[in-house]
Amino acid sequence: MDLTLGDDLRAFVDASPSPSHAAAEIARRLVAGGFRELAETDVWDLSPGDAVFTVRGASVVAVRVGSEPVPEAGLRIIGAHTDSPTFKVRPRFDVRQAGYRLVGVEPYGGGLWHTWLDRELTVAGRLALRGGTTVLAKLPGAPLRLPSLAIHLDRSVREGLTLDPQRHLQPVWGSDLGTEPGLLQALAAEAGVSAADVVGHDLVLADTQPAARAGADGSWIAAPRLDDLACCHSGLLALLGADGARHTQVLVCNDHEEVGSGSASGARGSFLEDVISRLAGSEPQAFARTIAASTLVSADMAHAVHPTRYDRHEPAHQPLMGGGPVLKLNANQAYATDAVSGGWFTERCEAAGVPVQHFVTRADLPCGSTIGPLTATRLGLSTVDVGAPQLAMHSARELASAADVPLMVSAFASCLQER
Numbered sequence: 001m002d003l004t005l006g007d008d009l010r011a012f013v014d015a016s017p018s019p020s021h022a023a024a025e026i027a028r029r030l031v032a033g034g035f036r037e038l039a040e041t042d043v044w045d046l047s048p049g050d051a052v053f054t055v056r057g058a059s060v061v062a063v064r065v066g067s068e069p070v071p072e073a074g075l076r077i078i079g080a081h082t083d084s085p086t087f088k089v090r091p092r093f094d095v096r097q098a099g100y101r102l103v104g105v106e107p108y109g110g111g112l113w114h115t116w117l118d119r120e121l122t123v124a125g126r127l128a129l130r131g132g133t134t135v136l137a138k139l140p141g142a143p144l145r146l147p148s149l150a151i152h153l154d155r156s157v158r159e160g161l162t163l164d165p166q167r168h169l170q171p172v173w174g175s176d177l178g179t180e181p182g183l184l185q186a187l188a189a190e191a192g193v194s195a196a197d198v199v200g201h202d203l204v205l206a207d208t209q210p211a212a213r214a215g216a217d218g219s220w221i222a223a224p225r226l227d228d229l230a231c232c233h234s235g236l237l238a239l240l241g242a243d244g245a246r247h248t249q250v251l252v253c254n255d256h257e258e259v260g261s262g263s264a265s266g267a268r269g270s271f272l273e274d275v276i277s278r279l280a281g282s283e284p285q286a287f288a289r290t291i292a293a294s295t296l297v298s299a300d301m302a303h304a305v306h307p308t309r310y311d312r313h314e315p316a317h318q319p320l321m322g323g324g325p326v327l328k329l330n331a332n333q334a335y336a337t338d339a340v341s342g343g344w345f346t347e348r349c350e351a352a353g354v355p356v357q358h359f360v361t362r363a364d365l366p367c368g369s370t371i372g373p374l375t376a377t378r379l380g381l382s383t384v385d386v387g388a389p390q391l392a393m394h395s396a397r398e399l400a401s402a403a404d405v406p407l408m409v410s411a412f413a414s415c416l417q418e419r
């Protein structure tokens with residue numbers, strides 16, 4: 001099996017310990033692929049064939065302008081998210097207790113928090129500097145840890161582990177006796193700036209173990225943050241590899257999906273809409289016509305059937321890792337897929353020779369959601385929810401298959417290049 005694209009996904013995840021790093025890595029690869037960065041404060045004057053992108057916070061929108069006017073041919077959009085469940089560093093984070101130095105953090109999103117125990121952790125994100133600029137920063141090595149409590153000190157753990165995020169999930173990073181510099185000093189030094197110039201931060205905890213090949217034949221990928229960096233990666237490769245088309249091709253990678261998408265850079269904010277309105281032009285009906293001619297592929301990871309808890313899947317809908325893209329449907333619109341958008345995606349996969357799997361949640365379980373219904377609700381875009389199958393979603397260490405990476409890339413490329 002060709003693991004090249006799976007290995008590239010591992011490199012992408014390793015380069016993206018925080019949403020800010022993910023956005024920067026996406027931008028770096030776009031520039032390497034010939035895309036030009038535009039500021040949202042600029043006047044955009046685009047021509048057919050132009051390849052551009054813009055960044056808002058830890059979100060990115062990339063565009064390859066099609067050969068036909070946008071309101072005529074519409075957009076083919078792949079959407080994913082740059083964030084994952086983690087812990088966000090508090091403003092006043094320097095906590096001293098029991099002879100230790102801790103970093104005060106707050107949970108971000110719905111993580112499987114017990115999986116963060118006893119792992120090699122660091123802090124990564126962006127620092128805001130005087131004058132309004134930002135810089136990426138990450139502590140080298142694995143300086144932080146959330147140690148388990150020894151079983152001898154609490155036998156009740158056999159009945160189930162209960163973790164109070166306020167009291168139990170504050171990472172330790174040194175002895176209170178130590179003379180190490182403060183966290184911001186260390187991060188500023190690492191970023192090559194003066195700590196005195198740091199006026200704000202968006203910092204999260206990150207697992208430092210590099211993504212690895214796993215499984216009997218090495219074709220699985222064990223890694224943090226596969227949800228949803230794997231779909232950001234597949235969408236990005238599809239866009240970079242696609243030929244121009246008559247319609248305009250768009251990749252949107254949003255921050256803040258794991259906390260409901262309600263921010264200026266999240267899917268409920270105006271970022272994508274603002275870019276689309278620039279692409280559509282100023283004719284009175286151009287925006288509405290563009291939306292009506294466009295399709296959004298909301299790409300977010302899907303649940304592969306679990307090897308021992310397969311009863312938690314609907315019996316007739318049990319996606320397998322390595323089996324290709326998963327089309328996600330929900331009668332109550334937790335996913336935005338309908339007959340037309342799902343049928344369109346299935347046709348695109350057929351055209352690319354890519355198999356399609358299906359996911360619905362059991363009728364007696366609640367359903368997760370994605371940026372799909374939010375974006376569809378905000379913009380009225382025809383939307384299909386899809387994802388690559390994975391295990392252990394929202395664990396500190398997730399599992400997916402390298403075999404799905406080329407299948408996802410081919411499916412997305414077929415969507416972007418639809419004739």
Ligand SMILES: [Zn+2]
Pocket residue numbers: 081227228257300301
């Ligand atoms: Zn996700």
